[in-house]
Amino acid sequence: MADNFIGIDLGGTNIKIGCFDTQLKMLKKTSITTDACLGPQAVVEKMIAAIGGLVKESGFDLSCISAAGIGAPGPADYKAGIIINSANIPTFKNVHIRQMLSDELRCPVVFDNDANVACWGEYVLGAGKGIKDMVFFTLGTGIGGGIVSEGKLLRGSDGNAAELGHIIVQTNGRLCNCGQRGCAEAYASASATAKRATEAIEAGDKSSLKTVLEKNGQITCKDVYDHLAKGDKLAKKITDETAEVLAVLCVNMLHCTEPERFVFAGGMIAAGEVLLDRIKYYFKQHIWKIKPEDSVEICFATLGEDAGIIGAAALAKSSPENR
Amino acid sequence: MADNFIGIDLGGTNIKIGCFDTQLKMLKKTSITTDACLGPQAVVEKMIAAIGGLVKESGFDLSCISAAGIGAPGPADYKAGIIINSANIPTFKNVHIRQMLSDELRCPVVFDNDANVACWGEYVLGAGKGIKDMVFFTLGTGIGGGIVSEGKLLRGSDGNAAELGHIIVQTNGRLCNCGQRGCAEAYASASATAKRATEAIEAGDKSSLKTVLEKNGQITCKDVYDHLAKGDKLAKKITDETAEVLAVLCVNMLHCTEPERFVFAGGMIAAGEVLLDRIKYYFKQHIWKIKPEDSVEICFATLGEDAGIIGAAALAKSSPENR
DSSP states (O other): OOOEEEEEEEOSSEEEEEEEOTTOOEEEEEEEEOOGGGOHHHHHHHHHHHHHHHHHHTTOOGGGEEEEEEEEOSSEETTTTEEEEOSSSTTOEEEOHHHHHHHHHTSOEEEEEHHHHHHHHHHHHSTTTTOSOEEEEEESSSEEEEEEETTEEOOOTTSOOOOGGGOBSBTTOSBOTTSOBSBTHHHHSHHHHHHHHHHHHHTTOOOTHHHHHHHHSSOOHHHHHHHHHTTOHHHHHHHHHHHHHHHHHHHHHHHHTOOSEEEEESGGGGGOHHHHHHHHHHHHHHSOSSSOGGGSEEEEOSSGGGHHHHHHHHHHHSOGGGO | OOOEEEEEEEOSSEEEEEEEOTTOOEEEEEEEEOOGGGOHHHHHHHHHHHHHHHHHHTTOOGGGEEEEEEEEOSSOBTTTTBEEEOSSSTTOEEEOHHHHHHHHHTSOEEEEEHHHHHHHHHHHHSTTTTOSOEEEEEESSSEEEEEEETTEEOOOTTSOOOOGGGOBSBTTOSBOTTSOBSBTHHHHSHHHHHHHHHHHHHTTOOOTHHHHHHHHSSOOHHHHHHHHHTTOHHHHHHHHHHHHHHHHHHHHHHHHTOOSEEEEESGGGGGOHHHHHHHHHHHHHHSOSSSOGGGSEEEEOSSGGGHHHHHHHHHHHSOGGGO
């Protein structure tokens, strides 16, 4: 009887689940609403029911699952398998998620940070294939990160390494949601990008985005890139500022773990080549001249929204020292 | 016949060499001038002669050496064992230092960045004992760095990881000697600290350091800390700025590799507790409030100037995957 691996991506709004074969080929996937208000026990029951359905659709039953992996937003005690106090899933407090799933599924369960899991998915099957050292950023409401060093996820002393959005690039700069000042996330996340555009218009900058703000009451990051494509000058300035901060993040990480490749993922990469080109441009501006700047690649992720479930399943399948 | 390990710390001015027993107990040490002007071949010959003398004084001969380690400033191709173009040892260009030493000593030779080697010394026998994850900074003319992750030195894809002084903490800030702007080193190295004090006095700030500048034509970092001890207000302000940048470096590295302990080394730690206390103070100011800030330690190195030779010998003795 063939073995299966399950990958779970637990978010504040949705739970994505995938069923994979031993070669990490995706057999089936699904997405259910999280409904965190029901409380952790009910959410886990929903998850198990969805996994049961998915495995059945794939032609197997629950006893065929070799291992499962789950990614969830931090901060959490990943070593102990506990979601302590997630900002995105507020009803989950001190939830022993790994043990709960393991008891229900009767198989080993790997639990890790959602960005680490997506990073691992890209490393194994996406933009990181064929290298040993990679740094990964997800650009969404916040900026998540992942580090692969010598072919292994770098987790840190307590499992909370690679919180790369909270690297300070401007000491005493903009206030970040995390409480620090000057974090990369406070400038260059999708939300921060939209916020800077809104602030500029409110301060009197001329832009075609002004009508969007008046009509919708807000500007999104997508609006910024839409108006960039139409040639709006403010959108260009805002995009450049975002790209510069992301480039400085790359410089900092090059001096820290020295990856061969930087991989950007998340909703914001929909902006396309125009964003990637500006990140590369500013990287060349900021990096020292001692080492040729083209010895490191900067590219976009390739797995899209499936990176989380693929990475979770790949972690479940990986060798014990990488779980 | 007992085995020996040799540790070498190759600097622009001096070469320190130590002879160690199998328990890494130092038997003898010496220091010779580098005299880089003589060229690499002559420098290596001097080194071998000094090692021969050291081993003999320890009661052995060259055939008793199990392995040797050497630390040298970057940038270099540490994987290939080549000093490419060292700023501190200008006559060393494309010098196959590892092979040259190995041929002469007839034993395996480990070659690494001088800060990595000192970091490893502190990790094995100094301030890093008993932990798995550590970040190390040397505060001198520049700021060097070392990262231990899960009990191993983190070297990066090309052996040039942990150039932590060149993490940008102020985008588009002060020009650094490396060509980047806003590096931590441009603010908080011993030289940068002295330079900021000089600039402040030249700009008209009142300070007891002014007489030092007038008398000696320059201010050193030691002068700043001497006058801090005497209650000079400018020295206090300069010290605070240095400590704040070092604290932001710690915040950034906590979010990157999440060490259990930060260890500061180098000439500047002679400033003592007053500097350490201010680094800890600013760390609490800048770190996010999600995690208790006392879950990470910040301390000074304990091995002093011997960290390099101890670390080089310890690397020579360590398991192959850590060489």
